[in-house]
């Protein structure tokens with residue numbers, strides 16, 4: 431079974447067809463790049479996969495089920511969709527502890543995810559003093575709390591400095607090497623090309639390319655050709 435299965439997925443907002451009869455699979459153990467021009471329907475698709483937006487038609491399944499029917503959603507899929515808002519007065523550890531308690535997860539998860547995103551040393555500092563990159567990593571830590579098999583990230587490299595982007599690349603590659611799945615929406619083709627083994631390109635709500643990437647693939651060329 432694929433990690434994510436999208437079938438004839440469609441969403442209209444009034445007269446705007448944000449997503450239009452979109453079908454694709456995301457295979458387990460891959461980093462899959464989810465690409466397309468501004469307004470192509472990427473965020474709307476990710477929100478439907480996560481049960482945050484109701485499709486007008488079609489279905490989006492994670493591990494074979496709609497998000498709302500997952501027995502253990504936090505262990506199935508974690509997501510960072512937009513720059514999360516944090517209470518500036520809380521420390522990173524307290525922020526994660528609050529999420530962990532609300533979700534009923536094991537106490538040791540907080541220290542574990544702090545370590546995973548390299549924030550252990552900053553864990554007891556207030557988030558108000560965090561750099562953008564640290565905030566991004568804290569949001570990622572929140573998504574990792576449930577130890578999910580699939581990670582969905584919308585523009586995770588936004589605002590990261592070169593060292594942050596390098597770190598994120600290594601993290602996502604290692605995540606997929608554990609047999610887990612990463613679906614990542616981005617506009618930074620040169621970065622994602624280094625780690626993605628599959629690409630899904632959409633334009634005006636429809637798939638214009640789905641397929642594997644090989645080390646010799648020129649993602650920019652594939653993208654520009656696909657969206658023409």
Ligand SMILES: Nc1ncnc2c1ncn2[C@@H]1O[C@H](COP(=O)(O)OP(=O)(O)OP(=O)(O)O)[C@@H](O)[C@H]1O
Nearest residue numbers: 443446447448466467468469470471472473474475
């Ligand atoms: N809640 C909403 N109400 C009305 N229209 C919406 C809503 N959400 C998205 N849209 C419209 O749906 C279309 C797809 O938007 P979406 O945000 O999914 O695109 P995107 O590919 O993520 O774009 P970007 O790369 O700019 O983030 C756009 O025309 C957008 O204006």
